[in-house]
Amino acid sequence: MSTAPDSADRLEVTGYRLTAPRRAVLDAIAHTNRPFTIEELSDRLPNIGRATVFRTIKLLQELEIVCRVPLEDGGVRYERSRSGRHHHHLICSECGSVTEFNDPSLDASIEENATLAGFELDGHSAELYGRCASCRGGGAL
Amino acid sequence: MSTAPDSADRLEVTGYRLTAPRRAVLDAIAHTNRPFTIEELSDRLPNIGRATVFRTIKLLQELEIVCRVPLEDGGVRYERSRSGRHHHHLICSECGSVTEFNDPSLDASIEENATLAGFELDGHSAELYGRCASCRGGGAL
DNA sequence: ATGCTTGCAAAACCTTTGCAAAGTT
DNA sequence: AACTTTGCAAAGGTTTTGCAAGCAT
Numbered sequence: 001m002s003t004a005p006d007s008a009d010r011l012e013v014t015g016y017r018l019t020a021p022r023r024a025v026l027d028a029i030a031h032t033n034r035p036f037t038i039e040e041l042s043d044r045l046p047n048i049g050r051a052t053v054f055r056t057i058k059l060l061q062e063l064e065i066v067c068r069v070p071l072e073d074g075g076v077r078y079e080r081s082r083s084g085r086h087h088h089h090l091i092c093s094e095c096g097s098v099t100e101f102n103d104p105s106l107d108a109s110i111e112e113n114a115t116l117a118g119f120e121l122d123g124h125s126a127e128l129y130g131r132c133a134s135c136r137g138g139g140a141l
Numbered sequence: 142m143s144t145a146p147d148s149a150d151r152l153e154v155t156g157y158r159l160t161a162p163r164r165a166v167l168d169a170i171a172h173t174n175r176p177f178t179i180e181e182l183s184d185r186l187p188n189i190g191r192a193t194v195f196r197t198i199k200l201l202q203e204l205e206i207v208c209r210v211p212l213e214d215g216g217v218r219y220e221r222s223r224s225g226r227h228h229h230h231l232i233c234s235e236c237g238s239v240t241e242f243n244d245p246s247l248d249a250s251i252e253e254n255a256t257l258a259g260f261e262l263d264g265h266s267a268e269l270y271g272r273c274a275s276c277r278g279g280g281a282l
Numbered sequence: 283a284t285g286c287t288t289g290c291a292a293a294a295c296c297t298t299t300g301c302a303a304a305g306t307t
Numbered sequence: 308a309a310c311t312t313t314g315c316a317a318a319g320g321t322t323t324t325g326c327a328a329g330c331a332t
Contacts, residue, residue, distance in 0.1 A: 017286060017331055038321085049289040054322060070211050072264065090260050099258060106250035110269060113244050118274030119231050123213065126267040128251060133259030158306055158311060179296085190314040195297065 007065045014063060021048045025056045026065075035069045035077035035098045069098055072129045088125070092132035099132070148206045148221075155204060162189045166197045167206075176210050176218035176239045210239055213270045229266070233273035240273070 007026050011018055028044050029036070042053045057078055060066040069077045069089055079098060081087075088106065090099040106126065114121040148167050152159055169185055170177070183194045198219055201207040208222045210230055220239055222228070229247065231240040247267065255262040 019287060019331070021288070051290080051323075052288055055287085068215065070215075070266075072266075074209070074211075074217065076215065088254070090255065090258050092260075093263065099260075101254055101258065103250055103254050106247065106254065109244055109247035109250055110267065113229070113242055113247065114231065114269055114271060117231050117240060117242065118277065119233075119240075119269065120272040120277050121269060122234060122271040124267065124269045125211075125213075126251065126265065128255055128260065128262060128265045130255060130263040131261040136259065136261050160305065160312060162313065192298075192315080193313055196312085 007060075007063075010063055010065060011059075016059065021045075021052050022056050022059075024048055025053060025060070029060075029066065029078075029080045032080070034096065035079035037075075037077055041078075070125065070127060072127075086124070088127065090128045090130070090132065092135055093129055094131050094135040097132050097134075148201075148204075151204055151206060152200075157200065162186075162193050163197055163200075165189055166194060166201070170201075170207065170219075170221045173221070175237060176220035178216075178218055182219075211266070211268060213268075227265075229268065231269045231271070231273065233276055234270055235272050235276040238273050238275075 007030070008018055008023065011022065011026075016022075024045055025041070025048070028041060038050075038053055038057060041057070042048070042050045045053065057066060061068060061078075064081060066078050067081045069079050069091070071077060071091065072093065077098070079100075082100060086107065087100040087102050090101060092098075110124050110126070111121060113119075148171070149159055149164065152163065152167075157163075165186055166182070166189070169182060179191070179194055179198060182198070183189070183191045186194065198207060202209060202219075205222060207219050210218045210220050210232065212218060212232065213234065218237075218239070220241075223241055227248065228241040228243050231242060233239070251265050251267070252262060254260075
């Protein structure tokens with residue numbers, strides 16, 4: 001019940017086994033609102049081998065249950081994708097929060113540029129880096 | 142003359158020493174049109190220590206002579222930036238070519254989204270993944 | 283019962299770092 | 308001469324892998 005039923009279903013439907021470690025990972029990411037590193041996730045799941053966490057996240061990425069958030073410094077975090085849909089990220093360099101957003105006109109620009117270049121678009125990513133509203137509130141406006 | 146004079150200048154002006162290894166790296170990237178990995182670059186410069194290649198590329202990134210191109214699979218390549226300006230990438234998954242482009246309306250969308258979210262924008266990246274015009278020409282249309 | 287999955291530990295990778303020698307200004 | 312930079316090799320950190328044991332179906 002607290003086990004992210006939809007994602008669990010998606011695992012099973014796809015032919016993967018719903019094991020306790022996988023359930024634990026799904027559970028953990030269902031209860032996180034901030035994007036996480038493998039290390040953070042692994043620390044929260046001390047009974048689960050780190051290799052399994054890596055393997056599970058890789059699997060969840062393939063199933064599009066989790067998405068990769070590339071950071072400005074080259075690091076990587078992961079995040080449950082709230083929608084299967086494409087979205088973009090606002091990444092706060094101060095508190096690390098990541099906000100998803102959608103913007104049809106941004107997507108339109110992206111598609112237009114691809115078309116202009118004769119490019120067949122498979123996917124895209126757009127990450128915005130800066131300071132989020134609450135961090136700005138605390139510091140200089 | 143084949144030594145990317147402008148970049149060399151930029152190095153010196155900024156107070157860094159223009160050494161033979163750095164010149165060799167600048168030369169190598171001036172003569173490459175495809176984005177490269179450190180390994181590829183290092184292989185082309187067998188007389189230069191790999192650590193130096195890493196250090197030099199890091200330096201060139203800071204000077205914005207080179208920019209990082211994040212790949213879809215999480216890998217990283219580097220590329221000489223043709224302009225100091227912000228730009229985005231079209232990355233071909235078939236041949237690996239990377240094309241830079243600029244689009245004010247794309248940037249405008251990005252800024253608008255930041256503003257809407259109360260976000261103070263420091264930087265952003267947008268990468269488009271797919272198949273470039275020439276690869277499409279060869280395969281299925 | 284079958285065969286996918288796990289956990290451990292080792293291996294593989296990639297990047298950074300310490301330090302003495304060499305190079306630049 | 309003073310101070311940077313280099314190269315090597317070792318260290319660091321992260322992700323992957325091999326394999327026997329454990330599970331889900």
